[in-house]
Amino acid sequence: MLNRWQTGPVLNASALDQLVYQSRMVGEEESLVLWGGGNNSVKEPALDLLGQPVEVMYIKGSGSDMKSIVPAQYPAVRLDWVRPLFERDEMSDEDMVAYLARCLMDPTSPRPSIETLLHGFLPYRAVLHTHTDAILALTNNEGREETVRECFGDRVVLVPYYLPGFKLSKAVGLAARQNPDAEGLILMNHGLITWGNDPQEAYNNHIKLVTEAEEFIRAKRNQQFQGAPLFPASPVVEPETIAPILRGLLSADKPVILEFDNSPETLEFLARPDLATATQVGPATPDHLLYTKRFPLVVELLETSPEGIRNNLAQALGRYAAAYQEYFAANSKAGETMLDALPRIVLVPGVGMWTLGKDSRAARIVADIYRHTMQIIANAQALGGYATLSPENAFSAEYWPLELYKLTLLPKEKDLARRIALVTGAASGIGRAIARRLAEEGAHVIVTDLNGEGAELVAAEIRQKNGLNRAIALTLNVTDPEQVEAAFKTACRTYGGLDILVSNAGIAPVGAIDKLQLHEWDLSLAINTTGHFLVTRASLDILKKQGIGGSLIYNATKNVTAPGKDFGAYSVAKAAEAQLCRIVAIEGGEFGIRANMLNPDAIFEGSSLWSEDLKAKRAAAYGISVAELPNFYRQRNLLKAEVTAEDVAEAALFLAGPRATKTTGAMIPVDGGVKEAFPR
Structure with missing residues (x-):
C-alpha cells in the first residue's frame, strides 16, 4: 500500500493538525476506510476552564468522515476522567455515552466516537484504527488466528470479537498492557489498530502492516490461481x-x-x-x-x-x-x-x-x-x-x-424524498425553476435540454446544493425518438426508474396563419405536441413496470384556453398537448398514474423561449413597444402581478407531491388571473 505521508504539509504543525492530515491520507485509501469508518486520536496537554493543566485526547467525532474531516470535528475529552474507567468491570452503552458527554472540554463539541474509551485506554500518544480490507481478509476466514499468525507471527496481538463499547475497550487496553512490544492490535472482524509517538508514526506503522498483509494474500492467491471466472460479453437482460x-x-x-x-x-x-x-x-x-x-x-x-x-x-x-x-x-x-x-x-x-x-x-x-x-x-x-x-x-x-x-433522530423526510423526476427544457426559465424546486424538496432530477451545457450547469448547481448524485444532465431533443428512449434508459440505469415527468420543452413560433411556412407549422407540432407524446410514452412504460403510480405534469399555456393573435402554430400544438394530458389521465388512472397541466402566461425572466425576436413580434401584435410588453402582460391579469418561473415551479411541486395524490386531469392557471383563460 502506498504511504501517502509527506512531511512538508505538516512541518511544524500542531498535533491536531497532524491528526487531521493523517485522516485525510487514510481517507484517500478506500481499502482502509469507507464513508465515516475508522477512528484516530492524539493525546495532548491543555488547560481546563480554570487554567489548570490537564491531559486531553482529541478523538474523531461520531459521524465524521476521515476523507473530509476538519479540526472542529475532533472533540477534546479529559483523560483524567476517562482513564479511571479502566478499573471498572462493566459499563452499559447508555452510561458510557452519557459519561463521555461530561468529559468534553467544550460541551458544544461534536459527540465523541463510540470508541473513545478504546483510544483512551491505550497507553500511546497517537492511535489509528481502520477496517482495512487486507486485515479483514485475514480475520474473516476459517483459519482466522492461524492465518494471522502465519502472516505476522507474534508481532501483533489478537483481540476476540466484541461489539464496540466498554467490553471491547477494556479488552484492547488489557491486550496492549500485556504485550508492550506488539506492533499492533488486530480486532477479530473489526480491523487493525496501530500507534506511535505522533500521528505520522502511527500512520507509518499502519501502512507497513497493511502492506505485509496485502503481500501475504497476493502470494496465497498466486499459488491457487486458476483463471478468472468468465462472464458474458453482453448482459442476459438489459x-x-x-x-x-x-x-x-x-x-x-x-x-x-x-x-x-x-x-x-x-x-x-x-x-x-x-x-x-x-x-x-x-x-x-x-x-x-x-x-x-x-x-x-x-x-x-x-x-x-x-x-x-x-x-x-x-x-x-x-x-x-x-x-x-x-x-x-x-x-x-x-x-x-x-x-x-x-x-x-x-x-x-x-x-x-x-x-x-x-x-x-x-x-x-x-x-x-x-x-x-x-x-x-x-x-x-x-x-x-x-x-x-x-x-x-x-x-x-x-x-x-x-x-x-x-x-x-433522523429528520422528517421532505415531500419528494426518494422520488425521481425528469424535466425537459430544464436549462433555463420554467424548466430550470421546476428542476431546482423539485430537488429542494428531495427529488433526484434528470435535467434535460437541447442545450446540454446549460443542462449540466443546472445539474451541477443542484448537486452542489443538495448532495451527491442528486441530479444528472442529458442533452435531449424531444422530437428524436432514439434520444428520448436513451434518456429514459439513463434514468433507469442511474436511479432505478421514474416517479415524475415534467414535460416542459417547447418553442413559440409567431405568425399569422396565412403567413406561416409549413416547416414552421411542422416544427411547432413536432416539439409542442409530438415531443410531449414521446416523453409521455417512455414515462408510462417505466411507471407501469414499477407499479407504484406516478405524476406527469405538462407545461401547457394560457393559449390553450385563450389563444392569441399570430400565435396559431403555438396555440394549436399546445391545445393538442392539453388533450394528450387528459388522455393520459384517463388511461393512467387504473395504474395510479396522474396527469395534470399548468397554464402559465408571460414568464420572461430567465426564459429562452421569450427570445428578443418573439418579444418584438408579440409587442407588434399588441401594438406596443418591446419595453412595454412586461407591464402589458402584468396589467391584463386580475392580480396585476408579475408571474415568475418560480411561481410555476410551486404549482408543479404541488402536482408532483403528496398533496395532490387525488388530483388528475386538472388544468391549473399560473397567470395572475387572465379571465379569458379561465378553465371552462
Missing part, C-alpha cells in the same frame, strides 16, 4: 429492463433509489461458481452490516420477459423476507421490533449489482462497501474459506440500541 421492475417491488412500502454497477470486477465476482454460498456468510465487519444488512439477495434470472422477470424477482424477494423473519424470530428478545426485511444489495449474475437506499448517497455507500466486501470474500476464500460474524453477533450489531436510537 439492466434498464430490470431496474424499474426491481424498484417497484422494493418500493412497496417506501420508494427507494437504486444504484447499478456492472463493472468488470463486479461481473467477474458474480460469475464465481461459489457465489450462492460465499455471499450468504455475512458482512465483513459489523460496521458494514448497518448499511448492507447481513446478506445480499442473489437472483438467477430464469426468464427474460418483463412479466417473467417480475415473477422471478418477486419470488426471490419473498424468500429473502421469509428468511429474514426467521433470523429475527431466532435472535430477538421480547419487545424488539423487526426492521424492514428488504435486501440492500441485489446481485444478478450476468447483469450486475443493484444497491438501494433512501437517496443516491445511501445507495452509493452500500455499493462502495459491497465492492470492497467482494474483494475481501475473494481473498478470504483463497485463504481457506470466508467466515465472519455468527448470526447472534450479526443480530446484536444490527439491533444495537445505540444505532436504533440514531434512527429516531
